[in-house]
Amino acid sequence: MSIPHTPRNPEPAPVSPKNGDVLLLVGTMKGLFLVRSAGTRRRWEIGGPHFPGLSVYAAAWDARDGRRRVWAAPKSEHWGAELCASDDFGKSWKRPETPALRFPAEAGASLANVWQITPGPASEPDVMWAGVEPAALFESRDGGASWRLNDGLWNHPHRAKWMPGGGGLCLHTIVPGDRFGVAVSAAGFYRSDDGGATWAARNRGISAYFLPDPNAEFGQCVHKVVRSPGRPERFYLQHHFGVYRSDDSGDSWEDIGQDLPSDFGFGLGIHPRDGETVWVLPLQADSFRCAPDGKLRVYRTRNAGRSWQPLSRGLPQSLAYETVLRDAFAVDALEPAGVYFGTRSGKLFASRDEGRTWQAVAEGLPPIVCVKAAVVENAGGRAAARRRTPRSRPAKRRAGRRRRKAA
């Protein structure tokens, strides 16, 4: 089932990623953009918009089990939110006739938006999770064809007292593992140690100044959580004021944000191999929520939060009152790691050297709410292209003319 493009909507520009390319899934308030580069990450090609006019708060890349699947969750203000998938980089999208991700009637709730799509580990290629608004976790065991509400979290006694943050009462972060973590705004961090059957709040040490008891068991406004590679008991957490680290799977949290110009922020990224390297993007708060002093700076720690260094080379340093939202910050898996973020004013920035230098990939996109970075697999590629039957001389001449014209 395709998404209709009415004459008033733009046709999406295509991209054709190859193996080893970096693909950014950039969700905006007006559609999804697929942004491609070779692994050098010097030049970027922008495809889209897909789902023009619809907001896309969640997107994911799934290369497990030979797939090359892009997931997106377009939300129409009129017709609701749903999950769509493409196996050809957006040339076509599949959406079920009846949306598969929906609350059961007995839950007494209706899906408002999808905030997170998380494929499971490679060892479980058909497992997926989705975090939604109103705050709930869904699980799929058949690669996204059908979904089941996680009853353990939905029936948690705290849930009746959860209060929405500015974005709504949403489950926006999913950290799979034996000690499975989710974050809800503004309820805090919850962990399951039994595969999702039961959940417990794990917010000790996270100060919630906006509650009568700042050390309450739950009610924290957690913005993002990431897990350390190679050290599963270590988490980093960006709170509504406060950057924290836990070395005991969330049982306790230590404030590591004292050296930052502001410990308020939304996005948080972790290095794919070095669990002591983390990036944050501080925002001046509480209500302003823009880059401090109009200087857009990413901060990086190389020692698990004991010290932070500003990274600004290539980023605007005057009148840059930008806001970067919780899911608009991403890190790729290449060496050196690429770091990416998008702003509410539609600017997309990329670093191909772990934040040392930055380039503006796009300016003037719709407000960016989601950035995911993937290294493309299973797409065929240059090696595959070289194996094809050699082209005839006229075809080679035509290709040469096209290249010169493009240059």
Added chain:
Amino acid sequence: MPVAFYIPAYLRPFTRENSRVELRQPADTVGAALERLWGLYPGVRDRIVTEQGELRPHVNVFVGEENIRFLQGFATELPDDCELSILPAVSGG
């Protein structure tokens, strides 16, 4: 008493691209007519109503020129030979 629906562009992939759907069986109320519509084309249901069966807030259903929000909602009785229009509200930013 034929009842016909006007289907907006977004929903036509779920009605085999038909912009107009005529019901062959009678329907006394808007709710009954909608039930018949998604009996024929199940894909339109969840786009028009939520999981709880409520009309989505930015979707309007008109009987002739009257919005059912200002009538009796799904209980609005249908006259003979009427046309129902499903239309997205003019909203957004």
